[in-house]
Amino acid sequence: MSVRDRLAAGQDTGWWGRTGVWVAPLALIAVVVLSFGVGKYPIAAGDVIAAVIGRLTGQPSTVDPTIETVLWQVRLPRVLAGLAVGAALAAAGATYQGLFRNPLVSPDILGVSAGASLGAVLGIFLSLPVLMIQLLAFIGGLAAVALVYAVGAAIRTRDPILVLVLAGVAVGALLGACLSLLKVLADPYNQLPAITYWLLGSLAAVTRGDLVSILPALAIGFVPLVLLRWRMNLMTLGDEEARALGIDTTRLRALLIAGATLITAASVSITGVIGWIGLLIPHIARMLVGPDFGRLLLASVMLGAGYLVGIDALARSIAAMETPLGILTAALGAPFFLYLLATTRKGWE
Amino acid sequence: MTLAAVNVAFGYRGAPVGRGVSCAVDAGEVLCLLGPNGGGKTTLLKTLLGLIPAQGGAITIDGRALADFARPELARRLGYVPQAHNALFPFTVREVVLMGRAARVGLFSAPSAQDRDAARQALHALGIDHLADRTYTTISGGERQMTLIARALAQEPAILVMDEPTANLDFGNQTRVIEQIAKLAAQGLGILLSTHDPDHAFACADQVALLRGGDLIALGSPQETLTSDMLRRLYGVDVAVTYLTDVGRYVCTPSFNRSPRGETT
Numbered sequence: 001m002s003v004r005d006r007l008a009a010g011q012d013t014g015w016w017g018r019t020g021v022w023v024a025p026l027a028l029i030a031v032v033v034l035s036f037g038v039g040k041y042p043i044a045a046g047d048v049i050a051a052v053i054g055r056l057t058g059q060p061s062t063v064d065p066t067i068e069t070v071l072w073q074v075r076l077p078r079v080l081a082g083l084a085v086g087a088a089l090a091a092a093g094a095t096y097q098g099l100f101r102n103p104l105v106s107p108d109i110l111g112v113s114a115g116a117s118l119g120a121v122l123g124i125f126l127s128l129p130v131l132m133i134q135l136l137a138f139i140g141g142l143a144a145v146a147l148v149y150a151v152g153a154a155i156r157t158r159d160p161i162l163v164l165v166l167a168g169v170a171v172g173a174l175l176g177a178c179l180s181l182l183k184v185l186a187d188p189y190n191q192l193p194a195i196t197y198w199l200l201g202s203l204a205a206v207t208r209g210d211l212v213s214i215l216p217a218l219a220i221g222f223v224p225l226v227l228l229r230w231r232m233n234l235m236t237l238g239d240e241e242a243r244a245l246g247i248d249t250t251r252l253r254a255l256l257i258a259g260a261t262l263i264t265a266a267s268v269s270i271t272g273v274i275g276w277i278g279l280l281i282p283h284i285a286r287m288l289v290g291p292d293f294g295r296l297l298l299a300s301v302m303l304g305a306g307y308l309v310g311i312d313a314l315a316r317s318i319a320a321m322e323t324p325l326g327i328l329t330a331a332l333g334a335p336f337f338l339y340l341l342a343t344t345r346k347g348w349e
Numbered sequence: 350m351t352l353a354a355v356n357v358a359f360g361y362r363g364a365p366v367g368r369g370v371s372c373a374v375d376a377g378e379v380l381c382l383l384g385p386n387g388g389g390k391t392t393l394l395k396t397l398l399g400l401i402p403a404q405g406g407a408i409t410i411d412g413r414a415l416a417d418f419a420r421p422e423l424a425r426r427l428g429y430v431p432q433a434h435n436a437l438f439p440f441t442v443r444e445v446v447l448m449g450r451a452a453r454v455g456l457f458s459a460p461s462a463q464d465r466d467a468a469r470q471a472l473h474a475l476g477i478d479h480l481a482d483r484t485y486t487t488i489s490g491g492e493r494q495m496t497l498i499a500r501a502l503a504q505e506p507a508i509l510v511m512d513e514p515t516a517n518l519d520f521g522n523q524t525r526v527i528e529q530i531a532k533l534a535a536q537g538l539g540i541l542l543s544t545h546d547p548d549h550a551f552a553c554a555d556q557v558a559l560l561r562g563g564d565l566i567a568l569g570s571p572q573e574t575l576t577s578d579m580l581r582r583l584y585g586v587d588v589a590v591t592y593l594t595d596v597g598r599y600v601c602t603p604s605f606n607r608s609p610r611g612e613t614t
Contacts, residue, residue, distance in 0.1 A: 101437050158361065227457040234448050236438050240400050241431055245504065246424025246452025291438035294459065 024288070024299055028306040032083070035313035036075050043067050081206040082309040085271050086281075088218055088263040090304025093278030094285065094296050095225055095260040098236045099253060100161060103286070107264045107278035110168040110257065114175040115144020116268040117199060118182075124194050125182050134210070134269045138217075141265030147171055149257065160239055160250075200324030201274035203312045214266040221262030224255040225297060232256065232293035274325045276333035277304055283340065350411055350426065350507035350539065351375050352397065358405030359389065359396040360563070365404060366392045367563025372556075374508055374539045379530060381554035381571075382543040385584055389563040390543040394512050397541065399423050424452035428501030430511040433493040433518075436485050442496050443481040446471055449503030471502040475529060491522030498529065508539035515544055527552050547575050547588075551599045559583050572599060 037043040051063045051071055092107040100109060108114065119140020123133030148171045152164040186192050225232075231252060234242045242249050264278070285299035308325075311332070315323045353373040360366030367389040374380045382390050395401045397408060399415045408415040410426055418426075428449075436445070449471065450464040460468075472478050477495050480488060485496060494514055501509055514530070515523040523546070531553040534540050544550065550557045550571050557574045559567040561583055567574040580588040580601065589604040 098438075103437070156362075230454070230459040231451065231456070233440070233444070234451055237436070237448070240395070241429070242451075243400055243420060244398055244424065244427075244429035244431075245448060245500075246421040248420050286438070291440050292444060 024302040024306075028302050031306045031310045031313075032079060035079055035082075035309045036071060038313040039070075039075065039316045041066075041070050043070065077208045077211055078203050078206055078312065079309055081203050081211050081270065082312045083305040084211065084214070084218060085203070085267040085274065086277060086304040086306070086308025087301040088221070088267045088304075089274065089277040089308070090281035090285070090300040091222065091225060091297055092260040092264040093304075094282035094293070094300040095232070095256055096278070097282050098232055098293060098296075099256055099260075100165060101236055101238060103283060104279070106275070107260065108172070108275075109165060110148045110261065111144035111172045111175060112141040112261050112264045113268060113273050113275075114172045114179070115147075116141035116265055117273055118144075118175045118179050120198050120269070120272070121179055121182050121186075121195050124191055124198065125186050127191075130205075134213075138265050138269035141268055142261060144171060144175060145257065145261040145265075149254070160253075197324060198272040200326035201272040201329075202315070202322065202325055203271055203308075204316070204322050206270055210270040214270055217266035218263050221259045221266065224259035228252060228256060229294040229297055233291070236291070271325070274308070274329055276326075276329040276337075277308060280329075280333045280337055281307055283337070287340075352408075352410055352427065352508050352539065352541070354397060354406065354408050356406040357393075357396065357403050357408060359393055359401065360404055361401070362404075365563070367560065367565075368405065370406070370558075370560075370565045372558050372565070372568055374541045374556075376507055376539045377534055377537045378555045379534045379540045379542070379553050380556045380558060381550040382541065382558050382560060383545075383547060383550060383575075383583065384543075384560035388560045390560055391512055393560065394510055394541070394543060398427055398429055398510050400429075421452040424504055424506075426507050428504040428506035428509045430494075430497050430501045430509060430514055432513050432516050433490050433497060435493075439484045439486045441481070442472070442477070442483050442485055442488065442492075442499075443468060445485050445496055446481075446499045446503050449500035452504060467505065468499075468503050471499040474502060475499050491518050491525070494518060494522070494526060495529075498526075502533075506538075508541065509533065511540065511542040513543050513545065515546065515549060523549070547580060547601050550575060551601070575599070575601065577601075577604075 033045055033048055036048040037045050047063050047067055048071065051068060054060070054063065089107060093105075096107055096109055097103050097105045116137040117140070119136035119138070120133050122140075123136040128136070148164065148167045151167040151171070152160065155163050155167070157163055183192065183195060186195060231247060234245055234247050235249065235252060235256070237245070239249050268274075281304040282296065282300045285296055285303050289295040289299045311325060311328050315325055315328055351373055355371050357370045358365060358368040359370065370393060372380060382393065384390050392401065396403050399408070399418070402416070410418070415423070446468040447460050447464065450460050450467060454460050454464060469478075469481075472481055475495050475498060477492065477499060480492055480496065483492075485493065488496070498509075498511075498514070511530070514526050518526065527549050530540055530542065534553070534555075554571050557567070557569065557571050558565055559574060559579065566582065567579055575590060577588050577590050580590070587604045588601050590599055590601045592598070593600050
């Protein structure tokens with residue numbers, strides 16, 4: 001079908017669909033290069049590229065050693081963490097939006113963020129070491145979703161998806177209450193600011209070790225999303241129709257939820273809660289490449305990674321002090337989201 | 350292949366809908382389910398598809414109990430055409446039809462060239478090749494219904510189960526769907542459909558099952574079952590059934606008459 005035929009038929013010409021395939025990776029590379037240069041110690045993009053080429057070719061670098069140190073010791077772990085966490089949150093969001101058949105769902109729907117927050121805040125409240133706080137956050141996130149899933153499976157109705165969502169709301173509220181209690185009880189001078197910062201998310205404190213520690217969880221979590229990418233499309237039809245087409249929906253849903261939860265919990269455990277990425281990015285990705293989950297997953301991963309790295313560069317450059325990521329993702333994401341709502345309904349009806 | 354129900358009770362735990370239903374669909378045969386709203390048609394169809402567990406009795410495919418089939422095995426034998434609905438995400442018609450291949454695609458695989466071929470053939474069989482690249486969410490109700498039938502054909506089932514395939518369609522599209530059903534049956538497919546229009550049963554059915562309040566009140570050929578007496582019992586309104594020689598089959602129409610202008614009755 002020619003473009004003219006498609007236009008005549010009143011449908012999208014797929015311009016974005018085809019262009020997006022090139023735009024996304026190029027934009028991602030550009031954002032990464034720029035973000036290496038941004039921060040308290042600015043580095044020109046040319047130096048960044050020269051340093052990278054020096055590393056890759058093994059030639060002695062002409063770049064200032066201080067620049068080298070900042071690049072490889074400070075910026076690299078931070079950028080890599082931004083890429084990994086942004087990709088994970090966006091991929092989890094894309095999965096949940098399809099599973100729950102709702103384009104306005106975020107990865108928090110089953111309580112993973114609420115559980116992780118409670119775990120981390122408990123760790124801060126008990127003045128535990130950083131590693132324990134991260135572990136508690138990770139376990140808290142997984143435990144919250146496991147609880148929601150168990151409740152959903154125990155209540156047998158005709159609409160398992162709705163029950164899961166409602167169980168998620170209830171458990172989330174319960175965890176939120178516990179969280180509020182800990183905030184009230186926390187020491188207002190030491191612990192409360194730490195809690196507040198954690199709940200708004202940051203990449204500032206992420207180390208190379210943190211990144212390495214979550215990589216296995218990320219890798220395992222992505223496996224079901226990638227392998228089941230075509231079947232994921234059928235999950236958007238709803239439980240009954242998918243089953244009539246030969247899908248074991250209960251098993252598939254469990255696998256996909258487990259994967260999406262694992263990557264979200266792992267991400268949140270080292271960065272704190274970073275909102276909006278999981279909601280907004282899959283939405284934009286769907287507008288660019290359409291609803292097919294294989295393409296949607298790839299586009300979400302690239303856009304999510306680029307978005308978080310870009311936001312993080314902004315966070316360390318717009319003010320003297322680091323701006324928490326949650327503030328920026330919401331402040332930029334929400335208006336953009338409203339703009340999308342007002343101007344287009346493509347991507348969902 | 351035969352889909353058979355013997356003395357089946359259906360509904361939900363704690364909320365039974367119907368009982369004592371026995372019927373069978375053979376290859377190449379059309380069984381038409383008629384009955385008033387709330388009579389249990391959709392619940393019965395979903396039970397026969399294995400989407401809802403039967404509360405009693407036996408449902409079998411060629412003598413083997415439905416419950417013994419794994420989901421994909423069942424989907425290769427029974428195709429399901431739900432009522433035309435609006436999908437949430439804007440898949441193309443081609444992608445929607447391709448989803449019919451799920452039971453024939455490996456768990457971790459994407460559809461092969463062979464699957465794409467099957468989807469293309471299903472579109473072609475229904476004469477909707479031209480819709481392939483359109484977005485499912487933007488086509489008309491009739492086109493959506495045809496797409497869902499194509500998706501069920503892509504399953505390559507022996508029996509099609511269709512829940513009110515003519516609901517919400519205009520007169521022309523209803524006729525097209527019924528014609529298509531007759532054509533598919535002639536090609537050897539067994540078809541079980543529910544409808545609100547007894548004329549559809551006259552037009553395409555070999556057997557008619559009348560379901561009221563969860564009970565099967567009649568089962569037989571259209572001429573035997575769709576009498577004006579029976580239709581009055583079923584729907585509670587007076588219906589005239591007559592033979593149209595021009596068309597060569599029975600038709601029915603409600604037999605009330607509008608009173609002449611100016612008079613009151």
